[in-house]
Amino acid sequence: xxxxxxxxxxxxxxxGHSGCEAALASARMGCRTxxxxxxxxxxxxMPCNPSxxxxxxxxxxxxxxxxxxxxxxxxxxxxxxxxMLNTAKGPAMRALRxxxxxxxxxxxxxxxxxxxxxxxxxxxxxxKLVVSGNTVQGIISNTGAKYMAPAVILTTGTYLKxxxxxxxxxxxxxxxxxFPSVGxxxxxxxxxLELGRFKTGTPARVDKRSIDFSKMIIQPGDQKNHKFSFxxxxxxxxxxxxxxxxxxxxxxRIIRDNLHRSxxxxxxxxxxGPRYCPxxxxxxxxxxxxxxxxxxxxxxxxxTNEMYVQGMSTSLPEDVQLEMLxxxxxxxxxxxxxxxxxxxxxxxxxxxxKHSLECKEIRGLFSAGQINxxxxxxxxxxxxxxxxxxxACYVQQKEPFILGRxxxxxxxxxxxxxxxxxxxxxxxxxxxxxxxxxLRQDNADLRxxxxxxxxxxxxxxxxxxxxxxxxxxxxxxERVNKTYIPVTEEVQTVLDQSGSAPLSxxxxxxxxxxxxxxxxxxxxxxxxxxxxxxxxLFDEVVEEVEIGVKYAGYIKKETEQVKKYTKxxxxxxxxxxxxxxxxxxxxxxxxxxxxxxxxxxxxxSRISGITPADIAILxxxxxxxxxxxxxxxxxxx
Ligand SMILES: Cc1cc2nc3c(=O)[nH]c(=O)nc-3n(C[C@H](O)[C@H](O)[C@H](O)COP(=O)(O)OP(=O)(O)OC[C@H]3O[C@@H](n4cnc5c(N)ncnc54)[C@H](O)[C@@H]3O)c2cc1C
Numbered sequence: 316x317x318x319x320x321x322x323x324x325x326x327x328x329x330x331g332h333s334g335c336e337a338a339l340a341s342a343r344m345g346c347r348t349x350x351x352x353x354x355x356x357x358x359x360x361m362p363c364n365p366s367x368x369x370x371x372x373x374x375x376x377x378x379x380x381x382x383x384x385x386x387x388x389x390x391x392x393x394x395x396x397x398x399m400l401n402t403a404k405g406p407a408m409r410a411l412r413x414x415x416x417x418x419x420x421x422x423x424x425x426x427x428x429x430x431x432x433x434x435x436x437x438x439x440x441x442x443k444l445v446v447s448g449n450t451v452q453g454i455i456s457n458t459g460a461k462y463m464a465p466a467v468i469l470t471t472g473t474y475l476k477x478x479x480x481x482x483x484x485x486x487x488x489x490x491x492x493x494f495p496s497v498g499x500x501x502x503x504x505x506x507x508l509e510l511g512r513f514k515t516g517t518p519a520r521v522d523k524r525s526i527d528f529s530k531m532i533i534q535p536g537d538q539k540n541h542k543f544s545f546x547x548x549x550x551x552x553x554x555x556x557x558x559x560x561x562x563x564x565x566x567x568r569i570i571r572d573n574l575h576r577s578x579x580x581x582x583x584x585x586x587x588g589p590r591y592c593p594x595x596x597x598x599x600x601x602x603x604x605x606x607x608x609x610x611x612x613x614x615x616x617x618x619t620n621e622m623y624v625q626g627m628s629t630s631l632p633e634d635v636q637l638e639m640l641x642x643x644x645x646x647x648x649x650x651x652x653x654x655x656x657x658x659x660x661x662x663x664x665x666x667x668x669k670h671s672l673e674c675k676e677i678r679g680l681f682s683a684g685q686i687n688x689x690x691x692x693x694x695x696x697x698x699x700x701x702x703x704x705x706x707a708c709y710v711q712q713k714e715p716f717i718l719g720r721x722x723x724x725x726x727x728x729x730x731x732x733x734x735x736x737x738x739x740x741x742x743x744x745x746x747x748x749x750x751x752x753x754l755r756q757d758n759a760d761l762r763x764x765x766x767x768x769x770x771x772x773x774x775x776x777x778x779x780x781x782x783x784x785x786x787x788x789x790x791x792x793e794r795v796n797k798t799y800i801p802v803t804e805e806v807q808t809v810l811d812q813s814g815s816a817p818l819s820x821x822x823x824x825x826x827x828x829x830x831x832x833x834x835x836x837x838x839x840x841x842x843x844x845x846x847x848x849x850x851x852l853f854d855e856v857v858e859e860v861e862i863g864v865k866y867a868g869y870i871k872k873e874t875e876q877v878k879k880y881t882k883x884x885x886x887x888x889x890x891x892x893x894x895x896x897x898x899x900x901x902x903x904x905x906x907x908x909x910x911x912x913x914x915x916x917x918x919x920s921r922i923s924g925i926t927p928a929d930i931a932i933l934x935x936x937x938x939x940x941x942x943x944x945x946x947x948x949x950x951x952x
Pocket of ligand 1: 334353516684685
């Protein structure tokens with residue numbers, strides 16, 4: 316029997332990585348918010364690798380942080396190892412990666428949710444929505460509880476009609492032994508939303524005491540104090556190592572001999588899996604020439620012997636899993652404590668969403684995370700904060716908050732999803748962004764914190780700290796351009812020791828910094844070389860000034876390209892356009908444009924199957940319409 320259980324501004328269904336960010340964003344923007352989950356003990360659960368960050372994902376975490384989100388702070392509180400990846404490459408490719416203590420991550424995130432003013436947290440299984448006409452008004456649980464709100468955010472992850480597969484065994488289930496959300500999946504389909512079927516997988520977990528680490532290669536963390544959040548102070552943490560071993564020909568033979576028992580190759584699994592996160596059986600088949608694949612043994616936490624076997628994701632039968640693991644150096648006597656498995660789940664086709672992540676067909680209904688066809692904690696968190704901000708904007712009748720492809724990786728990801736859809740679980744890669752040099756992990760705050768403050772999510776305290784840092788960067792950039800280094804024996808010695816040419820006349824600090832062989836810190840020993848900066852901001856300001864000087868030319872060029880590109884991005888297409896009336900467009904183009912209903916010519920140009928000729932025709936028609944001023948709707952395009 317249904318009963319009125321409460322009224323809110325925003326309801327978030329799911330307390331995974333997207334749900335947590337969505338709920339915190341909407342509550343921090345002043346909305347009375349309710350977050351619901353199937354199991355309060357599994358908030359912000361990491362059903363797969365215990366790591367946050369890495370290429371493209373680190374940029375997302377920093378962007379979520381710069382907007383006033385929680386993932387960066389929570390990772391800094393819960394990390395047990397941090398490493399800066401790609402340090403030999405340019406700043407656009409540098410990426411922080413942290414190993415998190417999974418239980419600590421969950422505990423810390425739960426504490427933040429439970430203590431957030433304006434946010435209620437409840438264990439509820441949502442079965443239906445309350446929809447009137449084409450507008451959402453609330454949710455109904457399996458116990459009949461009816462919670463009302465003008466905005467609802469779906470963040471149900473990998474639970475919709477979840478199906479667990481290990482060998483020839485399959486059963487209805489959510490990740491890590493949880494129950495799935497079956498009824499709700501059917502209900503969403505009944506509402507007319509298009510759902511697809513994806514799959515992902517995870518490796519076995521093994522007992523640390525059964526591993527011989529002396530046969531593996533240690534992977535220590537960096538000593539340097541890296542952190543994800545611009546707000547985190549110095550984080551002194553005990554760094555625990557990971558370990559590297561390899562598969563070998565024996566491993567591969569066992570896998571090949573059992574491919575007939577693999578649900579992936581027997582067709583027992585229907586869902587489409589992530590190309591960029593393949594299972595070991597997939598790798599052995601696709602890269603048959605490779606003698607071995609890297610396998611990283613990663614700790615799941617400080618207070619557990621559970622170890623994650625990165626690189627061995629599988630759904631092979633349990634006996635095969637044990638046999639293949641015991642062929643790896645150091646795992647000869649390994650004890651499996653949780654088998655690897657695959658999970659199939661329903662996802663929402665993201666072409667049904669707007670850039671604000673609101674559903675096109677149901678007003679007030681937003682969607683974020685794995686349900687939108689992505690894979691990854693970071694991708695989920697990034698969508699969650701955008702959905703949370705926009706649900707709050709919707710309730711507060713503010714303009715939607717949309718990030719462009721030239722502003723943020725978040726903008727690249729959401730535009731890709733809603734314009735091109737997701738043929739397989741979408742994972743963000745740096746190669747997906749046109750303007751990588753501008754979208755670095757180090758400058759996420761300079762790109763986004765101002766916008767986060769204006770929309771009402773970034774706190775005054777964070778904004779004040781940000782303005783201080785920005786001023787320090789501007790002042791130091793000016794200083795290195797105005798500080799001249801004299802030609803002295805001491806200076807020539809430093810240059811000589813750095814393999815850099817001697818000075819023939821005094822030169823600005825900036826001109827020395829532009830020399831590829833000279834890092835900023837190398838110039839600290841020169842007179843006037845070391846900036847006078849507060850300790851807590853020293854590294855960040857130095858990094859910004861160094862990149863700003865060394866890459867000035869490239870950054871200028873990329874900024875000019877953005878100007879050109881923005882021209883098409885800001886050629887808006889009227890929401891009421893009738894593509895069927897646009898003469899000259901091929902029927903196929905009309906159908907594709909009608910399906911996606913792009914908001915700009917730029918977005919239209921990224922729809923697969925839309926040609927430059929189609930864009931040219933649209934441009935002309937839009938110009939004609941603008942000149943005519945749309946006098947007669949029925950004939951207007
Ligand atoms: C087996 C497995 C392997 C994975 N492998 C990888 C990987 O290798 N790399 C990677 O980057 N990512 C991987 N992932 C994906 C990663 O876990 C997700 O991307 C991330 O957790 C998605 O976050 P989310 O917030 O969208 O959903 P989730 O974290 O899945 O959270 C969903 C939330 O919704 C709640 N919920 C669901 N239905 C209902 C309902 N009807 N009522 C109320 N609450 C509901 C759940 O209780 C949960 O709180 C894997 C996931 C799984 C399950």
